[in-house]
Amino acid sequence: MMFIRDFCKNGNIVKDLNKTFVALIPKCSNPESIKDFRPIRLVGSMYKILAKVLANRYMVVMNSVIGDYQIALVNDRKILDSFVIAKEIIHLGRNDRA
Template sequence: WDVIKPNFLRFFDEFYVNGVFPRGLNASFIALIPKVMDPQVLNDYRPISLIGCTYKILAKVLTNRMKKVMH
């Protein structure tokens, strides 16, 4: 955490000042994970979404702040 903490704090500071985040931060990738040993058709795969952790943390922080306001 000590290695990445300054980068996260800088990112959050910039986000709160500017109200925007860098393009591509919310980009995600779809990966297909085989459900069976020898997949033959599309139903033999399970799709998963790979989202960057910075976006997930930002979404969680904003959600928690909104909960406080909504209650």
């Protein structure tokens, strides 16, 4: 995994590492126009490995960088929790007025 060491040391990324291939998957049995295809992107596995390594390294410092009031991108915090909290606040506000 020389490319990971090079990236961590110098910040250089090999251009071919981030190549993406587009494959067209037919939506129906007899596709006749471009609208009958669904494009998907195929990313190389080396890029996925690098992304996973970086994500794991960033997770170590994410809790100290992201504040308690922020929900996303932190383990054990779900973005849907913020909607539940907002709904409860609205519910309490309506009941207090009544």
